[in-house]
Amino acid sequence: MSTIMDQEQVRRAVTRIAHEILERNKGVEDVCLVGIRTRGAVLADRLRKAIHEIEGVELPTGILDINLYRDDLTIISKQPVIRETLIDFDITDKIVVLVDDVLYTGRTIRAAFDALVDLGRPGCIQLAVLVDRGHRELPIRADFVGKNIPTAKEQVVKVCLSESDNSIDSVTVGQGGAR
Amino acid sequence: MSKWKHKHLMDLQDTTRDDIELILETARSFKEVSSREIKKVPALRGKTVAMLFAEPSTRTRVSFELAAKRLSADTLAIQAAASSLVKGETLLDTALNIEAMNVDLVVVRHGASGAPQILANGTSMSIVNAGDGCRAHPTQALLDIFTIKEKFGSLEGVKVTIVGDILHSRVARSNIAGMIKMGAHVVVCGPSTLLPVGIEEMGVEATTDINKALKGADVVMALRMQKERQQDAFLPSIAEYVREFCITPERLKMANARALVMHPGPTNRGIEIAAEVADGPQSVILEQVTNGIAIRMAVLYLLLGRKT
Numbered sequence: 005m006s007t008i009m010d011q012e013q014v015r016r017a018v019t020r021i022a023h024e025i026l027e028r029n030k031g032v033e034d035v036c037l038v039g040i041r042t043r044g045a046v047l048a049d050r051l052r053k054a055i056h057e058i059e060g061v062e063l064p065t066g067i068l069d070i071n072l073y074r075d076d077l078t079i080i081s082k083q084p085v086i087r088e089t090l091i092d093f094d095i096t097d098k099i100v101v102l103v104d105d106v107l108y109t110g111r112t113i114r115a116a117f118d119a120l121v122d123l124g125r126p127g128c129i130q131l132a133v134l135v136d137r138g139h140r141e142l143p144i145r146a147d148f149v150g151k152n153i154p155t156a157k158e159q160v161v162k163v164c165l166s167e168s169d170n171s172i173d174s175v176t177v178g179q180g181g182a183r
Numbered sequence: 184m185s186k187w188k189h190k191h192l193m194d195l196q197d198t199t200r201d202d203i204e205l206i207l208e209t210a211r212s213f214k215e216v217s218s219r220e221i222k223k224v225p226a227l228r229g230k231t232v233a234m235l236f237a238e239p240s241t242r243t244r245v246s247f248e249l250a251a252k253r254l255s256a257d258t259l260a261i262q263a264a265a266s267s268l269v270k271g272e273t274l275l276d277t278a279l280n281i282e283a284m285n286v287d288l289v290v291v292r293h294g295a296s297g298a299p300q301i302l303a304n305g306t307s308m309s310i311v312n313a314g315d316g317c318r319a320h321p322t323q324a325l326l327d328i329f330t331i332k333e334k335f336g337s338l339e340g341v342k343v344t345i346v347g348d349i350l351h352s353r354v355a356r357s358n359i360a361g362m363i364k365m366g367a368h369v370v371v372c373g374p375s376t377l378l379p380v381g382i383e384e385m386g387v388e389a390t391t392d393i394n395k396a397l398k399g400a401d402v403v404m405a406l407r408m409q410k411e412r413q414q415d416a417f418l419p420s421i422a423e424y425v426r427e428f429c430i431t432p433e434r435l436k437m438a439n440a441r442a443l444v445m446h447p448g449p450t451n452r453g454i455e456i457a458a459e460v461a462d463g464p465q466s467v468i469l470e471q472v473t474n475g476i477a478i479r480m481a482v483l484y485l486l487l488g489r490k491t
């Protein structure tokens with residue numbers, strides 16, 4: 005396993021993405037954050053705090069569980085545990101910044117699109133990820149990227165965040181095994 | 184959390200506490216789906232669920248049907264009275280024909296205890312027991328447990344008093360099995376003719392003394408007086424039952440001030456429960472119905488959402 009990002013780098017990436025979201029959207033009007041369970045939700049919460057520090061505004065922040073929308077739900081052997089989707093605001097006509105830890109095939113994001121449009125009709129959806137490791141299987145790209153990491157398909161990218169993983173923040177790349 | 188390993192849901196006797204916790208946790212997420220503008224997720228797209236009901240039912244059948252539809256499964260309902268069962272076809276033959284049409288899961292209600300097990304043994308479909316004779320009604324018990332857990336956070340140490348015809352009640356049997364696993368203290372109460380001999384072996388306290396049963400109860404569950412199962416003289420008269428066991432506002436005062444009033448429905452107002460109690464502030468009877476859909480969605484998802 006080699007470390008690609010340490011705690012400081014993760015912190016800086018989140019701060020930079022917060023600035024980029026504000027810059028792109030010329031402020032915070034109509035912007036909301038939706039994190040994909042589990043680590044996307046952690047990152048969305050960090051972005052909310054970072055934006056609050058910069059702009060003094062609390063963005064509406066929600067949590068999305070995309071498992072029911074997976075395209076492989078009935079063919080994967082490990083049945084995912086379904087967790088609650090917690091979005092207590094209307095996303096219709098909002099700028100929804102979707103947040104996830106790793107962008108890989110793009111299938112999770114596709115499922116998230118389906119899940120989001122069932123909740124309302126966003127004005128637009130933007131995508132923020134901590135790591136983009138390539139190998140897309142769908143025409144999806146991120147608007148905000150913490151770090152681009154060239155990987156081989158058989159490699160494993162592991163993201164640890166203190167809130168969800170009980171360890172200090174890190175992004176590591178290792179060989180083999182399922183992610 | 185543990186993984187779901189079962190193909191069928193027959194009874195809470197065969198499930199572990201971990202299984203029950205997983206169903207409850209999954210149901211919690213599905214409850215949110217039913218509160219949305221678009222009450223549908225694509226999780227079971229392409230799956231077919233048949234409802235085979237050989238006994239009357241409104242709530243359970245409609246609840247399963249909505250649960251399946253909200254998961255995007257296709258559904259069909261077969262009412263025994265309007266099916267080939269009245270022409271003499273056996274239940275298993277009917278099920279085998281349903282299977283031949285590539286149905287994935289059958290929800291069965293039958294007057295004979297063990298009927299769902301016959302279908303589980305004789306076909307390769309997943310079978311969900313929606314009530315068999317006096318034996319089991321697991322999804323009703325799960326939704327009752329879910330409702331109590333939602334209100335109290337846990338069933339650990341909660342005193343649940345079940346009042347009525349325990350003898351004929353599959354709801355009581357499944358609730359006892361599930362609630363004891365979840366750590367509740369269950370008391371059953373009714374006329375001695377309607378308390379099954381040896382029920383204490385299930386880990387409950389049995390009494391004919393309604394005052395003792397209700398004292399300090401956190402949950403008071405009235406069971407429907409099953410007139411259709413009262414051919415034999417279990418009771419001198421319904422009037423006597425009402426006098427001795429009906430949950431009236433006065434009797435309810437013996438329970439804890441914030442005790443929940445539950446009823447699996449359909450209610451016979453004025454017989455097992457007074458109308459003022461059924462409609463009163465402590466009643467969660469309609470919440471039970473709402474939660475029933477979430478529980479059935481969770482059960483269908485766990486049984487059908489796995490790799491086959």
